[in-house]
Amino acid sequence: MKIKTIHQDLKVYSSIDELEAYERDLISKAISFLDLSYAPYSKFHVATALLLENDEVISGANQENASYPLCLCAERVALHHAAMRHPGVKIKLMALTARNEDRTDLGPIPPCGACRQVIAEYQEILDCKIRILMKGDQPEILELSSIEQVLPLGFNSDFLQSS
Numbered sequence: 001m002k003i004k005t006i007h008q009d010l011k012v013y014s015s016i017d018e019l020e021a022y023e024r025d026l027i028s029k030a031i032s033f034l035d036l037s038y039a040p041y042s043k044f045h046v047a048t049a050l051l052l053e054n055d056e057v058i059s060g061a062n063q064e065n066a067s068y069p070l071c072l073c074a075e076r077v078a079l080h081h082a083a084m085r086h087p088g089v090k091i092k093l094m095a096l097t098a099r100n101e102d103r104t105d106l107g108p109i110p111p112c113g114a115c116r117q118v119i120a121e122y123q124e125i126l127d128c129k130i131r132i133l134m135k136g137d138q139p140e141i142l143e144l145s146s147i148e149q150v151l152p153l154g155f156n157s158d159f160l161q162s163s
């Protein structure tokens with residue numbers, strides 16, 4: 001037996017001022033998309049802005065339902081939205097933000113496990129790494145260079161191929 005170590009270095013910015021102008025702009029757009037969130041049950045609003053290779057910006061916000069399992073996360077709304085409007089166009093950057101109606105001290109919000117899996121699939125489909133910037137209420141911003149940083153040993157279509 002041996003130990004396999006998985007190590008990741010994540011970038012942490014102390015404030016939005018450390019980002020490039022286009023990155024700040026995408027985070028601002030994500031924050032504005034929070035108004036598109038439908039979260040009457042959780043009161044937890046999440047929004048995503050995707051910057052595509054063709055410079056289009058795609059919105060996404062969480063959409064809840066009284067039948068809870070039907071709720072859809074902001075990331076998946078945005079990714080499917082991009083796939084419909086701009087099929088095959090690579091995603092350069094994802095900005096992700098959230099607002100909890102009962103708190104004002106959220107740190108960076110990471111994608112849930114289901115969205116990590118879906119982001120990984122879009123990276124595979126589009127043959128690109130999707131960089132992700134996450135920001136909550138706090139000034140701190142967390143960056144993932146790709147979803148593998150928070151989805152090590154991920155499942156993908158390679159396992160479904162015949163040998």
Ligand SMILES: [Zn+2]
Nearest residue numbers: 073111112115
């Ligand atoms: Zn999710």
